[in-house]
Amino acid sequence: MSRHQRRALPSPSLPTPSLPISALPSPALPRRTLLRAAPALGWTARPATAAEIAGHASGGVAGLASAPTLPGGLVPYAVTFVNWSGEVRLDPVWRVDASTAAQVADLANWAAATGWRLRAVGFGHTWSPLLADPTRSDLSRVLLVDIRAGLGTVRVDTTTRRVTAGAGATLDAIHNALDGAGLALAHAPAVGAITIGGALAIGAHGSGIPAKGESVRAGWTFGSLSNAVASLDAVVWDPAAGRYAVTTFPRSDPRTPALLCHLGRAFVTAVTLQAGTATRLRCQSSTTAYTMDGLCAPPGTWSLLGGPTVSSLLDRCGRLEIQLFPFTSTPWVKLWSLAPTRPLLSRPVNGPYNYGFADNPPTSVLDLLGSPSQTPLLGQLMLTATTTGLSLGGLADLWGDPGDVQRYVRPTTLKVAEGAWAVICRRADVQRVLAEFWKAHKTRIARYAASARYPINNVIEIRVTGTDRPEQAPAGGAPPLLSVTAPLAGRADLDTVVWISLVTTPGQPASADFFTEMEAWMFANYAAYAVTRVEWSKGWAYTTTGAWRDPVTLGSRIPASFGPGFAAARDILAALDPRGIYSSPLLDALGV
Helix, strand or coil: CCCCCCCCCCCCCCCCCCCCHHHCCCCCHEEEHHCCCCHCCCCCEECCHHHHHHHHCCCCCCCCCCCCCCHHCCEEEEEEEECCCCCCCEEEEEEECCCCCCHHHHHHHHHHHHEEEEEEEEECCCCCCCCCCCCCCCCCEEEEEECCCCCCCCCECCCCCCCEEEEEEEEEHHHHHHCCCCCCCCCCCCCCCCCCHHHHCCCCCECCCCCCCCCCCCCCCCCCCHHEEEEEEEEEEEEECCCECCCCCEECCCCCHHHHCCCCCCCCCEEEHHHHHHHHCCEEEECCCCCCCHHHCCCCCCCCCCCCCHHHHHCCCCEEEEEEEECCCCEEEEEEECCCCCCCEEEEECCCCHHHHCCCCHHHHHHHHCCCCCHHHHCCCCCHHHHHHHCCCCCCEEEEHHHHCCCEECCCCCEEEEEEEEEEEEHHHHHHHHHHHHHHHHHHHHHEEEEEECCCCEEEHHHHHECCHHHHHHHHHHCCCEEEEEEEECCCCCCCCEEEEECCCCCCCHHHHHHHHHHHHHHHHHCCCCEEEECCCCCCCCEEECCCCHHHHHHHHHHHHHHHHHHHHHHHHEEEHCCCCHHHHHHHCCCC
C-alpha cells in the first residue's frame, strides 16, 4: 500500500450532547471497571434545558451562573469536563461550540464586555489545570469554547511543503495529510487524538535529535512542534479598532514567539506548519537487550555486560524512548532510525497505533493497580505483558512512515498521572544527566519501599529532543519564548533536552511526597551545569498535598528557568489580551 493509497483513520468521537452529567462512572464501582471505563472520563455533555436556564439565576444548578446569552445565536451547554488523568474535574461548567474564527472573535468581545473568561478546549488530553482550576476559584463565569467541530480543516501545500490547519484539527489528521503528500514532521507526540491548537499551546514534542553524522533535512525541527510554525491566526486585542479581532501573525512578527507556546493565555484559531520530505523509519523495540544500569551508566564507564549507553544510542539513531516498569531492570526501549528502504527483518506497517496490547492491559495488571503493596509484582507483570505482546504480535521491528511508527498512544490507553520535568543541557552531558537521575531515583525509591510505600506504580519514561533552534525554524524565526525547549539566552551550548517523566496511578499513596522530593532535587542537582524546567502539560510545582501548588516553583523556579524570555512572553500576552479574558487561576499564579 503506497502512502497515497493508505486507509483513512476514523476521526476521534466528539462529545455526545445526550449523556447526562450523572452518567459518569460511580466511585463505588470496582477499580477494574473504572479503569476500563476510563475513556469515558473525558467530555460528557448535554444541552441546558429551558427549565435549567430559567432556574440558574436562583441557583438551579450549583456552581453555575445564569446561562449566558451569547452573540450570534450560539447556545451554551452544561457539561462535565474531566481531563486525561481524571485529576482535573470541572463540574458543571458552560461550553459552546465555535465553528469559525469570527465566532471566536464575537465571543471574545462578549467576554470582555461581560466579565467572563474564555478557555479554548479540545480533547482534554492533559494533566495540568492550565484550562481552569476549581480549587483556586469557582467556574461560574468561565466559558469553554470547543474548537473541534468547525475549526478542524487541514490543507497541504506541496510547493511550499507546509500544512495549514484549524486549531481544532487533530494531529492524526495532520499526519495523514502530510503522509499523503510525501511529507513528515521530524518527530511528534505519541498521541494523535489531540488538537494542534492544544499541542502548540503547551509546546508538545516527540523524541529525536539528529544521529551522529546525520544531515538535518530542510523543514525538520528537532525542538518542540511549536518551532515548526510558519504563521498563525489568533483572536487578540486590536488597539486601533478597540476590540478583539482575528489577526494573522507571520513568524517574523516580534509578538509571535509568545504565541507559539502560550499555555492557554491566547486563543489561536489556525496555524501553518513547515514539514520536510518524508523518509521512512525503522522502529526496533526490546525489553531484554538493554539494562537500565547500562543505559544510565556514569560517563566514561564501560561494561561488556552493561551494554550500550543512552549517549551511544543517540549517536547511532538519534531517536529513542525508554520506559522502565517499576522494580524491573530491563526497560522497553524503542529506537527509531532512518531507513529509506525496508530492512530485511522489519515488518512493514501502514498505520499508527500498532501496540494494541498497551491499550488493553491484562486483568492481572488491572487488579494490582489498586494495591500499592503489590507494586513490585505489578512491574514484573507489566514487563511480561509487554514482552509477550511485542513477540506474539510481531511488533519488535517495524518499518513505516514517520507518523505511523511514532504514534502509539490511543485515547483508550490506561489513564495515569505524571510528574514530568526536562533538563536542558549540552549533548555531551546527556549521559551525566541520566546517570545522576538514575542513581538518585534508585536510592529514593528503595527508601520508600523500605517503609512499605510505593508511590510510583507505572513507568519511568525518558525521551531526548533538541532545543528550538532558529536555523531549523521557518525563515529562521525566533524560537518560542515559553516552550520547554526554548534556548536559554547566552547559553547556546545548552542544545539538548532530556525529558524525564514518572508515571503512576492518580491518587497513589505517597506519590505527592515522592514528587515533591524529586522536583526539589531536579532543580538543585542540575543547576551547576544545566537548567531544569517543568513539562507544562504534566504534573509539577508539587507540595505534599499535590501538584501545581508550590509557591516557590510557581513564583521563582519556573520564571528563572526561562530567563528574560519569561517576562517578555508575559508582557506580549498581556498586551494581546489586556482584558484578561484568556487567563486562568493557574496562569495567574504563574504570573503569565
